[in-house]
Amino acid sequence: MSRKRPTIADLRAMKGKRQLTMLRVLTMDEAEAAERAGVDIVSVPPELVLNPQFRDAAPSLFTMPGDNFYEIGTADDFVRWAFRLYKASADAVYCSAGFATVKRLADDNIPVIGHVGLIPSRATWTGGFKAVGKTADSAMQIFEAVKQYEAAGAVGAEIEVVPVEVANAISERTSLIMLSMGAGTGCDAQYLFADDILGQNRGHMPRHSKVYRNFAAEYDRLQAERIAAFSEYVADVNSLAYPEDKHVVHMDPDQLGLFMEKIDAG
Structure with a gap:
């Protein structure tokens, strides 16, 4: 029996009831594998969801295309970019730009996923590629960013490499769908990269990653x-x-x- 593709309302209704699974996939083969494996959510490069064959391969995956904000441009550019993807069957878009851009998208009824904690495109502001939120003050900054995302109209946020205690406390106090990348099970979804799971990543392996296969050797x-x-x-x-x-x-x-x-x- 085929699965139904979840809506924003479905994901909100599941908040706190079960852990969702999320993967970053880069190819059609990976998307099809995620579909057949029963993954709930995928983050994809924009060009993948724009491929007319994508929904044949992944009909039930809640799909979130994303790119770094500096690859897209201004708020106007973001709106045009997001509408093109939404028309192509995206379920939400990832946006690491400012809260004003998030609000602009949300005002046009585009579901937006933000990003808090370690944000690779802004890592210089938080000391590089390391955990964020290990002090009370920095943890409060993460919580305040989540509240700003709420106010801007976002539907969710990736929370990356944040202490589990902080992520738990924030997830309990927000309506946002919280996507954990190395932030523990107190969030709503667990998020990993397919490259890491498949052992394709030959570089640095993040602490939160888990290797299930050794594709590099193959x-x-x-x-x-x-x-x-x-x-x-x-x-x-x-x-x-x-x-x-x-x-x-x-x-x-x-x-x-x-x-x-x-x-x-x-």
């Missing part, structure tokens, strides 16, 4: 096999082992004779 094996196959082909051509008779087409002898007469006569 890619290395496939690359070694690719090189070996190409090398065998080169060797076959050099030794005249390729092409064999089965790889070519022959002409009828009578027709060949006529052709040779014609070509020699010319």
Whole structure:
């Protein structure tokens, strides 16, 4: 039996009742795998949701395209960008721009997901890529940002690398759907990157990540096999082992004779 794609109202009704699952997926194959695995929410590159085949692959995934605010531009640019994605079947958009831009989108009835805690595009303001909210004052700044998102009309917020005690307290005190990336189970959804889950990330592995497969090793094996196959082909051509008779087409002898007469006569 096929699943129903959740609405904003559905996600709000589930708040506090069960943990939702969320993945950042980058390809159609990953989106289809998330659909078949029963994932609830996906964050995707904008171009993926704009692909006409996306909803065939992922009909029931609550889908949130996003990009860094500096890739999009002004509030007007954000509105045009968001409407294009919403028309293409996005369920919400991620926006890490200012609260005024969030409000502009929300005023036009675009569901918006904000971001608090460690925000990679603003990490310089909070001391780099490290936990945020470990002091009472910095924790209050996160809570105040959540309240500002509420006031701006956002429907949810990613909360990244924040102490679990802080994330729990904030989640209990907000109507926003809180998406935890390394912030514990007191939030409404657990959010990981498919690259990390599949072991495709060869760089730094965040504390909150969990590796379930080793695709990097499989890619290395496939690359070694690719090189070996190409090398065998080169060797076959050099030794005249390729092409064999089965790889070519022959002409009828009578027709060949006529052709040779014609070509020699010319």
